[in-house]
Amino acid sequence: MPRVSEEHLERRRQQILDAAQLCFARKGFHETSMQDIFSESGLSAGAVYRYFKSKDDIIAALATEATVEVRTAMTNALRSDPLPTPAQLIQVIAEHVVERSGPDGPVRLAPQAWALALIDPKAAEYVKDGVRAMRDRWHEYVERMVEVGWLPPDTDIRAVATATVGLVPGFMLQHLIIGDVDPETLARGVQTLLPFGQPTAHSVDT
Amino acid sequence: MPRVSEEHLERRRQQILDAAQLCFARKGFHETSMQDIFSESGLSAGAVYRYFKSKDDIIAALATEATVEVRTAMTNALRSDPLPTPAQLIQVIAEHVVERSGPDGPVRLAPQAWALALIDPKAAEYVKDGVRAMRDRWHEYVERMVEVGWLPPDTDIRAVATATVGLVPGFMLQHLIIGDVDPETLARGVQTLLPFGQPTAHSVDT
Amino acid sequence: MPRVSEEHLERRRQQILDAAQLCFARKGFHETSMQDIFSESGLSAGAVYRYFKSKDDIIAALATEATVEVRTAMTNALRSDPLPTPAQLIQVIAEHVVERSGPDGPVRLAPQAWALALIDPKAAEYVKDGVRAMRDRWHEYVERMVEVGWLPPDTDIRAVATATVGLVPGFMLQHLIIGDVDPETLARGVQTLLPFGQPTAHSVDT
Amino acid sequence: MPRVSEEHLERRRQQILDAAQLCFARKGFHETSMQDIFSESGLSAGAVYRYFKSKDDIIAALATEATVEVRTAMTNALRSDPLPTPAQLIQVIAEHVVERSGPDGPVRLAPQAWALALIDPKAAEYVKDGVRAMRDRWHEYVERMVEVGWLPPDTDIRAVATATVGLVPGFMLQHLIIGDVDPETLARGVQTLLPFGQPTAHSVDT
DNA sequence: CATGAATGAGATTTCATTCAT
DNA sequence: AATGAATGAAATCTCATTCAT
Incomplete structure (x- = not known):
């Protein structure tokens, strides 16, 4: 599904952040597993890791916001x-x-x-x-x-x-x-x- | 009818709490492993688990204090x-x-x-x-x-x-x-x- | 009946092998990821996989040479x-x-x-x-x-x-x-x- | 099973090395998973990691020998x-x-x-x-x-x-x-x- | 012909806890 | 009472490969 729009990428990124925020709000940073975020976002592990280098990266993005x-x-x-x-x-x-x-x-x-x-x-x-x-x-x-x-x-x-x-x-x-x-x-x-x-x-x- | 004095038990308990507090203050609840507490307290796993049912028990005791x-x-x-x-x-x-x-x-x-x-x-x-x-x-x-x-x-x-x-x-x-x-x-x-x-x-x- | 010349195909193939050889020499077969080869060759995943069926294929071609x-x-x-x-x-x-x-x-x-x-x-x-x-x-x-x-x-x-x-x-x-x-x-x-x-x-x- | 003899520890260590050697000889360093070593040795993950800090440690021990x-x-x-x-x-x-x-x-x-x-x-x-x-x-x-x-x-x-x-x-x-x-x-x-x-x-x- | 986003199995390692000694 | 070896589930992250565009 390559050569997608910039907007598509941004939407995916937000999709992950949204999912992670829900998970973190419910279970906290540590208790939330990456698997939780995969499930909540409906994306695969690889997809999430394409947009964020690590779990800490996701936490940083959300904690800042x-x-x-x-x-x-x-x-x-x-x-x-x-x-x-x-x-x-x-x-x-x-x-x-x-x-x-x-x-x-x-x-x-x-x-x-x-x-x-x-x-x-x-x-x-x-x-x-x-x-x-x-x-x-x-x-x-x-x-x-x-x-x-x-x-x-x-x-x-x-x-x-x-x-x-x-x-x-x-x-x-x-x-x-x-x-x-x-x-x-x-x-x-x-x-x-x-x-x-x-x-x-x-x-x-x- | 314990072989050791009540006082001994209390001292052990406090020994564990003191060690755990240091660990928790330095690394946080989650990042502190039980092994950290064993090392810091100088006690064995079995000893610590004789005084506290679980890690959460230690956290509860300290977070309250x-x-x-x-x-x-x-x-x-x-x-x-x-x-x-x-x-x-x-x-x-x-x-x-x-x-x-x-x-x-x-x-x-x-x-x-x-x-x-x-x-x-x-x-x-x-x-x-x-x-x-x-x-x-x-x-x-x-x-x-x-x-x-x-x-x-x-x-x-x-x-x-x-x-x-x-x-x-x-x-x-x-x-x-x-x-x-x-x-x-x-x-x-x-x-x-x-x-x-x-x-x-x-x-x-x- | 390909649109591009035979020569073009051969050049692409060699471009991939050259890149892979550098990667393999530096990091070994296993430690080299396909992504390394994509980056080194300047080609996309799809392009590389058009010329070689698998990573093992590339290894075979180079190990032979x-x-x-x-x-x-x-x-x-x-x-x-x-x-x-x-x-x-x-x-x-x-x-x-x-x-x-x-x-x-x-x-x-x-x-x-x-x-x-x-x-x-x-x-x-x-x-x-x-x-x-x-x-x-x-x-x-x-x-x-x-x-x-x-x-x-x-x-x-x-x-x-x-x-x-x-x-x-x-x-x-x-x-x-x-x-x-x-x-x-x-x-x-x-x-x-x-x-x-x-x-x-x-x-x-x- | 604590307070075991020095000899017991050495035997365990050797048990792991023996298992790993078989695995490595058959499948190579990379293709052998830690799970293979657990299975071959009949030990659990935790047990193996008590004796060797990492897979590389096991490789080093064997490659030296x-x-x-x-x-x-x-x-x-x-x-x-x-x-x-x-x-x-x-x-x-x-x-x-x-x-x-x-x-x-x-x-x-x-x-x-x-x-x-x-x-x-x-x-x-x-x-x-x-x-x-x-x-x-x-x-x-x-x-x-x-x-x-x-x-x-x-x-x-x-x-x-x-x-x-x-x-x-x-x-x-x-x-x-x-x-x-x-x-x-x-x-x-x-x-x-x-x-x-x-x-x-x-x-x-x- | 070419792209690169997406997949998902699988890898290594850690850790709270138990229990034979 | 105390030990510490052993467990095994679960965690994070990587990677070869595919295929819609």
């Missing part, structure tokens, strides 16, 4: 005008997370990628990039918080970004592992702590 | 008098995390346990307990924040706990994966966001 | 007039061997063909032919040795040919595997043992 | 008193070769080892050692030939050893591949060429 959409959602949200409050921002992100957290959802790969990064130096590279990218978004957001006067001009922006970056994995873990949290609750909690954009903010505190 | 000390540290801190500010509290916890995050440290097991929980229902049970226990501590702390007037009486305590619980895994991931954060920075960020116990709190906001 | 040139050299030398001494003959052959023993040289296929012949009955056929052809040359040479009076008339020609035939593989193995022998040394050794054509021959022996 | 007995036979023969004639010596060796050349005989591994040495640098090491050891024996023999006056005092011993060393592989190849030669014929041929210890030696030549 796992949180891309969530980050994109965050980027869009934080750049909207007027600046969303922290509660609004986190709610948008949390909703994206929930949407992609079903039994087969790509978000389930994120904790596995974190675990992998502690073990495998190759994986550490790209997982590090992902986490850093997330923190960069928060950094940008905190800058804008300063701009609009929600935080003082002398704010240590990096320090604040470091603190806030935990909101997303914190929600992911609670959602994926315990499963009893929802974006609204999270947003309400954040609004209570960071009552920007509300007249009653921290009134007790004064 | 992984964050126990960090939680204890948190419990102690939040019950001290006067109530620590969020920044003080998180700094104490983060310092405990850092201390236990060396190349062999038990904290490295936590992300692996999270990943495992998504895959293995048995593991999900005890990991869930661990995460819930952490959230319960935050719940208790938020209650006290209300008591001392840092948050309004009608605060949705559960929602705020849900939000704050991410601070610790957020820091752990940044520390373990990227490695460029420290407790002081985190505390400063938290102090900026939640400026309790400081006269200048959110003054920009009014 | 491997020592043809060396045998031709021997034939020419032994038929020259006057009859070369054994030392002269072996030196000519050894020089041909050395010339064809570089990293990619066809002589490197010979030991592989011998090994293959012990395993594969098909290969045994043509390798047997090659070895027999070599022995026939020696047979012819020994006949001429008798003719010129270097060996007695009642010489068991076949027995002598059997003995001498080892000189070439013996040199090949030492040259290919150890690499510290040269045609001159070999010739000197032969001249010492079989001092024909020299006045000092076996003077110790008389 | 393949010609040891033949070399020992040669050593014994050449050191006997009085010095055997070349014909006597080669006949003894050839008989040893024939005895060990049956369908399962270890001598069948020698050509395979030669072929392997051209491809695999690891194998080249030990095969080189084997070939060199063989040449050293011939070197020793040629020295003694000089001592007893069969060759002149100014003989280039190394050159002569280089020439004679081919007698054994030459016979092996003819015997293994064509199968129509026998030690007596070979000895007769050598006697004709190197007529030491006989009154009629090279009489034609004078």
Whole structure:
């Protein structure tokens, strides 16, 4: 079936990634055998290995993508005008997370990628990039918080970004592992702590 | 009626767990072979299997313990008098995390346990307990924040706990994966966001 | 009725054999994959399989050729007039061997063909032919040795040919595997043992 | 079955080597699968891999041994008193070769080892050692030939050893591949060429 | 005539676990 | 109680070959 279109090749590649994502989300990187991926994709061993050099290659491709959409959602949200409050921002992100957290959802790969990064130096590279990218978004957001006067001009922006970056994995873990949290609750909690954009903010505190 | 003392048995058991923890911290649950544990512990296969029914049993024992000390540290801190500010509290916890995050440290097991929980229902049970226990501590702390007037009486305590619980895994991931954060920075960020116990709190906001 | 010329077909065939010979000389029959041959020849799988039914076919074609040139050299030398001494003959052959023993040289296929012949009955056929052809040359040479009076008339020609035939593989193995022998040394050794054509021959022996 | 005797371990090791030798002699290194060795030895995969790190390890162990007995036979023969004639010596060796050349005989591994040495640098090491050891024996023999006056005092011993060393592989190849030669014929041929210890030696030549 | 994507059997090796000693 | 030899299923990956285009 040679001399196929570029598009055909890309479709095959995606077919494999889709199958692998389902398998990984269900069984994890290690417990998923290549045979699982062959079966799920409907392709033969040789076919899969034509598109990916190794299982690690497939994992790398997916682990890199796992949180891309969530980050994109965050980027869009934080750049909207007027600046969303922290509660609004986190709610948008949390909703994206929930949407992609079903039994087969790509978000389930994120904790596995974190675990992998502690073990495998190759994986550490790209997982590090992902986490850093997330923190960069928060950094940008905190800058804008300063701009609009929600935080003082002398704010240590990096320090604040470091603190806030935990909101997303914190929600992911609670959602994926315990499963009893929802974006609204999270947003309400954040609004209570960071009552920007509300007249009653921290009134007790004064 | 055993020939050896109860104490001897307990010591052997701990010997195995210590060895396994080092191995797991270095290579992860899956990449660590039982042989690795035999070698590290200096015991034979038969000996290890006398104390633990299976590899999963060892993982369960360790994954349960992984964050126990960090939680204890948190419990102690939040019950001290006067109530620590969020920044003080998180700094104490983060310092405990850092201390236990060396190349062999038990904290490295936590992300692996999270990943495992998504895959293995048995593991999900005890990991869930661990995460819930952490959230319960935050719940208790938020209650006290209300008591001392840092948050309004009608605060949705559960929602705020849900939000704050991410601070610790957020820091752990940044520390373990990227490695460029420290407790002081985190505390400063938290102090900026939640400026309790400081006269200048959110003054920009009014 | 082919669309392309006979010459084109032959050229393609040779192109494949040339590529395969390089691969086989470098990596051996088994370690060379068909993909290696595709790459080296610049042809596609389909193209190669149009000219050769199987990998074994290519091996057969090359293993047959491997020592043809060396045998031709021997034939020419032994038929020259006057009859070369054994030392002269072996030196000519050894020089041909050395010339064809570089990293990619066809002589490197010979030991592989011998090994293959012990395993594969098909290969045994043509390798047997090659070895027999070599022995026939020696047979012819020994006949001429008798003719010129270097060996007695009642010489068991076949027995002598059997003995001498080892000189070439013996040199090949030492040259290919150890690499510290040269045609001159070999010739000197032969001249010492079989001092024909020299006045000092076996003077110790008389 | 632990805490077994040293002897038991050695027996197991030999059991594996014996099985592997049969397999390799019959099918060659590559065509023999590890499964073949498991079956032939009656051991499980795990058992075999306890004693040998890899298939290459087994090959190395056997390829090293393949010609040891033949070399020992040669050593014994050449050191006997009085010095055997070349014909006597080669006949003894050839008989040893024939005895060990049956369908399962270890001598069948020698050509395979030669072929392997051209491809695999690891194998080249030990095969080189084997070939060199063989040449050293011939070197020793040629020295003694000089001592007893069969060759002149100014003989280039190394050159002569280089020439004679081919007698054994030459016979092996003819015997293994064509199968129509026998030690007596070979000895007769050598006697004709190197007529030491006989009154009629090279009489034609004078 | 030529392409090269696809096949799928089969190769080597590892590993958790058992149990005779 | 302790040993460690043995098991054998399963994992990843390769490769000669085919055939639709």
